Amino acid sequence: MKTSQLLIPTLREDPGEAETVSHRLMLRAGLIRKVAAGIYTYLPLGLRVIRKVEQIVREEMNRAGAQELLMPVASPAELWKETGRWDYYGKELLRFKDRHERDFCLGPTHEEVITDLFRREVKSYRQLPMNFYQIQTKFRDEIRPRFGLMRGREFIMKDAYSFDCDEAGAKVSYQKMYDAYTRIFTRCGLTFRAVEADTGLIGGDVSHEFMVLADTGEATVVYADKGTYAANLERAELRPSSDTDAGPLRPLAPVATPQRRTVEEVTAFLKIAPRQLVKTLLYTADKDTVAILLRGDHDVNEVKLARLLGVNEVQLATPEKVQELTGAPLGFAGPVGLKGRILADHAVKGMKNFVVGANKADTHYVDANLDRDFSVERFADLRNAQAGDPSPRGDGALVVAKGIEVGQVFLLGTKYSQKMTATILDDQGKDRLAIMGCYGIGIGRTAAAAIEQNHDEKGIIWPFPIAPFHVHLLPVSHSEKTAEAAANIYSTLLAAGFETLWDDRDERAGVKFNDADLIGAPFQVVVGDKGLADGVVEVKHRKTGEKARVRPADLLAHLRTLAPAG
RNA sequence: CGGGGCGUAGCGCAGCCCGGUAGCGCGCCUGCUUUGGGAGCAGGAUGUCGGAGGUUCAAAUCCUCUCGCCCCGACCA
Numbered sequence: 169m170k171t172s173q174l175l176i177p178t179l180r181e182d183p184g185e186a187e188t189v190s191h192r193l194m195l196r197a198g199l200i201r202k203v204a205a206g207i208y209t210y211l212p213l214g215l216r217v218i219r220k221v222e223q224i225v226r227e228e229m230n231r232a233g234a235q236e237l238l239m240p241v242a243s244p245a246e247l248w249k250e251t252g253r254w255d256y257y258g259k260e261l262l263r264f265k266d267r268h269e270r271d272f273c274l275g276p277t278h279e280e281v282i283t284d285l286f287r288r289e290v291k292s293y294r295q296l297p298m299n300f301y302q303i304q305t306k307f308r309d310e311i312r313p314r315f316g317l318m319r320g321r322e323f324i325m326k327d328a329y330s331f332d333c334d335e336a337g338a339k340v341s342y343q344k345m346y347d348a349y350t351r352i353f354t355r356c357g358l359t360f361r362a363v364e365a366d367t368g369l370i371g372g373d374v375s376h377e378f379m380v381l382a383d384t385g386e387a388t389v390v391y392a393d394k395g396t397y398a399a400n401l402e403r404a405e406l407r408p409s410s411d412t413d414a415g416p417l418r419p420l421a422p423v424a425t426p427q428r429r430t431v432e433e434v435t436a437f438l439k440i441a442p443r444q445l446v447k448t449l450l451y452t453a454d455k456d457t458v459a460i461l462l463r464g465d466h467d468v469n470e471v472k473l474a475r476l477l478g479v480n481e482v483q484l485a486t487p488e489k490v491q492e493l494t495g496a497p498l499g500f501a502g503p504v505g506l507k508g509r510i511l512a513d514h515a516v517k518g519m520k521n522f523v524v525g526a527n528k529a530d531t532h533y534v535d536a537n538l539d540r541d542f543s544v545e546r547f548a549d550l551r552n553a554q555a556g557d558p559s560p561r562g563d564g565a566l567v568v569a570k571g572i573e574v575g576q577v578f579l580l581g582t583k584y585s586q587k588m589t590a591t592i593l594d595d596q597g598k599d600r601l602a603i604m605g606c607y608g609i610g611i612g613r614t615a616a617a618a619i620e621q622n623h624d625e626k627g628i629i630w631p632f633p634i635a636p637f638h639v640h641l642l643p644v645s646h647s648e649k650t651a652e653a654a655a656n657i658y659s660t661l662l663a664a665g666f667e668t669l670w671d672d673r674d675e676r677a678g679v680k681f682n683d684a685d686l687i688g689a690p691f692q693v694v695v696g697d698k699g700l701a702d703g704v705v706e707v708k709h710r711k712t713g714e715k716a717r718v719r720p721a722d723l724l725a726h727l728r729t730l731a732p733a734g
Numbered sequence: 735c736g737g738g739g740c741g742u743a744g745c746g747c748a749g750c751c752c753g754g755u756a757g758c759g760c761g762c763c764u765g766c767u768u769u770g771g772g773a774g775c776a777g778g779a780u781g782u783c784g785g786a787g788g789u790u791c792a793a794a795u796c797c798u799c800u801c802g803c804c805c806c807g808a809c810c811a
Contacts (some may be wrong), residue, residue, distance in 0.1 A: 180760065181746050185804060205803070260810070277811085311809055312736085325811080377811085386810095573811060608811065644770050678771040685771090689742055690804065706770090 169637070170672045174189045174212045175200075188384050190619035191316030193628050197687050199636075206313025206321030213687065214638035218324060222303050224327045224355050224633060225609055232348040234299035234328050239281045240304060244273035247280040251587045262309045274307035278605060282329045286602065287590035293333040293600075295340050296592065301328035303611065311596060317612035318572070319386070324612050330605040331585075333594055340601035342579045343376070345607045349378050349575050352609065357631025358618060360574070363389045364399040366471055367578055374579040379571030380617035390553045395563020400469040404553040405560040408514035415422065418521050418535040420504070426530045429499025431464045433625045436444045438523060441465075445523040446516055446536070448501040450485035450493060453477045457485055457493060459505060461512035462521065464516050466551040476511070476548050500525040503542040504533055512540065513550040572617040575609040622711075628688030629711050632732050637669040639727070640689040644677035645697040656694045657705065658721060661693075664724050666731075685710070691727060701722075 185202070186192040194200045199214030200461040210218055226236065228265040241384050245263075248254035254261075254273075262274045275281065282300055290298065306325045313321050330341035346362065353360045365377040377400055391398035399405070428434045435442050445464035450457055453471065458477065462468055474482045481642065487498045493508065494501045502525030503510050538544065555568045574625045582601040584590070591599040600664050615634065639661055643654040654670065661668040669689060671680050677696070684692050694706040704717040707726055718726045 177744090179745065184740085186747070187805075202803095258809090306811090308811075312805095312807095314804085319811085323811090403771065576811065613811080642770095646769065676769055676771085676773065678769095678773085681771045683772085694770075698770060 169668070170670045170673050174669075176211070176213055176683075176687070178686055181299075186316065187649075188315045188318065188620070189623055190318065190384075190616040193619055193623060193686070194316050194616065195485075195660050195725065197628055200316065206310055206319070208317065208320060208322075211613065212607075213636045214615075215233065217630075217634055218611055220355060220634040220636070221611050221614050222326070225303065225611070227302050227353055228348045228352045228355070229300045229326070229328060232299070232329075232344045234348075236302060237300050238302050238304060239275070239278050239285075241307070242272050243275050243278075243281050245273065247274060247284055247588075251584060252282055253280070260308050260310065262307050270309060272273045275306040276306055277606075278302070278304075278327055279580075279604075280588070281588050283584045283604070286329075286331055287585075287588060289592060290331070290602075292561045293592050293594050296602075297330060297332045297337050299328055299330040299341060299345075300608075301326060315384075315616070317616045320612065323610060325612060326357070326609040329604045330607070331590075331592075332604075333592055333600055333602065335603060338579060338581075338605055342577060342605050343379045344395060345577050345605065346376060349577065349607070349609070351616070352724040353378055353380070353574065355438070356614060356618060356634055357622070358574070358614070359621060361389065361391060361398050361571070363391070363571075364403050365576060366400060366403045373470070373581050376577050377571075377573050378575035380570050380574050380614075380621060381569055381619065382620040383570050384620050385572040387573050388569050390555075390557075390566040392559035392561065392563040393565050395559060395568050396562060397559045397561040397566075401552055401568070402469060404566070406514065406546065406549050406551065406553055406557060407560050408549075409518065409632050412518040413520035415520060417537050420536055420685065421523035421534050422526055422528075423530055423534050424530060425500075425532045428530075428532075434523065435464060438532075438534070440523065442547045444521075446503070446512075446515055446517075448503055448506070450490055450526055451482045452485050452489065453479045453482045456509070458509040458511055459501070459503060459506055460550060461510065461516050462551055463513065463515045464523075466513060466515060466554070468624055469550060472548075472550055473511075476550070494525075494527040496525070496529050496531075498525050500527060500529060501532060502527055502533060503544070504536060506542070510544050511550065512544040512547050514547050516544070517547050517552065532723060551594065572613065572620065573610075574614045574617050576606045577608070578605060580604040580606055623688075626682070627686030630688045630690060632690045635667075635688070635690050637687075638666045638686065638691045638731065639668045639691045639693055640684040641668050641695070642677075642680045642684055643671070643695045644680060645695075645700075646674075647697050648699055649700055650695055653700055653705070657695060657723065660720075660724065661727075664727075666724075666727060691730065693723065 178198045179196045183195045186195055196612040198211055200208045200210055202208055223728055245254055264272055303326045307322050310321050313319055333343055360378055360380045362376045362378050365375040367375045388401035390404045425434055425437055428437045431442050431447055435445055442464035446461050449468055451459045470482050490498050524533050524536045526533050553566050557566045561568055585602040585604055590602045592602055594600045619628050641658055643650050650685055658670050690710055692708040699705050702717055707716045
């Protein structure tokens with residue numbers, strides 16, 4: 169392609185609206201333009217990247233035995249009411265009425281639509297397993313869209329749905345997708361990890377998220393430094409520790425802590441370490457309030473707490489509620505003399521002579537002790553993992569990292585097939601609920617994640633398989649000789665299968681070099697009178713910055729040594 | 735939804751506090767010169783100052799309402 173035939177509106181300056189690297193570079197390199205919050209147009213260059221990612225996904229899904237179809241963007245409320253998600257999904261589901269006043273929504277995901285198709289069309293276990301996928305635009309009316317394609321409201325997603333007649337088959341289907349995802353993100357040139365994950369609104373039993381490791385990621389993951397355990401922070405399990413503080417129990421004593429409310433303030437004032445304090449958090453779950461005890465340097469994990477209590481969500485009690493229950497303002501709650509349920513994190517169990525709030529303004533207790541001064545209903549895993557915590561699988565210590573979630577796989581079980589009565593006949597001629605799995609990949613997010621992981625101060629450094637062009641051809645002199653050489657090289661590259669962007673603009677060399685670095689094709693081929701006088705052109709490897717002078721006749725061979733196979 | 739901020743030329747911004755009829759850089763157009771890391775000179779075009787209402791002789795500037803966008807939080811793939 170010639171540059172003059174494509175709209176590639178590169179920006180010299182950073183757009184004010186963009187914060188993250190990928191968002192900034194996608195705008196500057198002319199890949200996308202915003203239409204409304206979280207809604208973008210893919211410009212020619214951006215679309216080429218999207219198509220590359222889609223093609224890799226398509227090939228690997230097909231290889232894994234999935235079949236492609238395409239479902240509608242709009243779906244009728246009836247299907248969503250069958251599963252109850254018309255009510256549960258909340259405002260993220262964009263709803264509207266058609267001219268007959270019938271309720272519709274824009275699909276944020278397609279379990280309902282595919283399950284409806286399946287129950288109508290598939291009758292026998294002999295037809296299973298089946299796995300349907302599509303690559304389609306989704307709409308989720310995000311509370312806060314941000315970071316360009318990273319979290320849009322409208323976004324392109326590959327979603328797949330597997331149907332099996334038994335658990336064992338469903339696990340095989342799940343594993344196939346897990347393996348396909350591993351191949352996909354590897355082919356895209358990404359550094360990623362699959363982590364155990366919570367299932368959230370989609371529901372189900374088992375789930376893994378595929379996380380591209382990047383500091384700008386919105387998700388926090390932990391993984392074992394000497395093994396394979398890896399999990400989303402909200403999911404990461406922690407085993408009870410056998411650590412026990414040494415020494416005799418000292419008598420409980422109140423101490424004045426004027427205006428010291430937070431762990432930092434209290435421990436600094438008493439000149440102790442945060443791990444010698446037990447903090448008391450009051451949570452409301454449905455109508456009940458429970459007190460949660462945690463070691464001072466630990467953070468509560470609300471997902472674990474909600475699961476333990478068997479509720480959908482928990483909320484920190486309001487300051488008024490805290491006052492009512494403890495008789496003290498916020499910051500002085502403690503377990504001694506506190507009425508109601510008291511749950512504690514495992515880490516509290518081995519502690520001795522610790523500091524707690526006294527349920528009295530400006531007062532704490534020192535040398536509080538379990539059982540002697542108060543009792544705990546139950547010890548459980550209630551906190552977030554921290555760097556250095558032992559892995560629950562015993563394979564070393566946990567490392568904490570930031571990640572971008574580019575894909576997630578779920579073993580759904582019968583959640584949807586039950587609600588929508590999607591049954592098949594088994595080999596006994598009996599009706600059985602289909603066992604389902606669902607599998608998503610954010611296409612645009614994957615492209616954005618690739619930029620987060622592959623860039624420098626000059627611009628994008630595309631991994632070869634998803635680059636919009638393989639070679640950026642840059643004629644830098646205005647002579648006939650250079651023009652002719654560039655034209656020859658262009659047709660040679662094309663014939664050899666190198667997708668080439670030919671910068672035929674009447675621009676100065678510096679402008680072309682800078683745009684080429686910004687756009688980030690893996691290779692730049694510079695043609696100019698200077699080199700041609702010596703019978704050579706220059707090849708610059710964008711990633712390493714290495715430049716080589718090669719004869720035009722040797723150009724293809726040279727590029728082939730640098731380009732990855734395939 | 736809570737907190738903070740911003741809407742002025744295609745992009746990045748100044749002007750606003752202290753009202754007097756809009757400016758800078760880049761980009762864009764024309765010409766000449768230049769031409770291997772974002773050229774120089776000369777000339778030129780471009781604005782409902784987000785929108786509506788109000789105050790005033792006079793509003794980008796002050797007041798009210800409204801819309802959009804960005805950031806932090808809660809929420810979520």
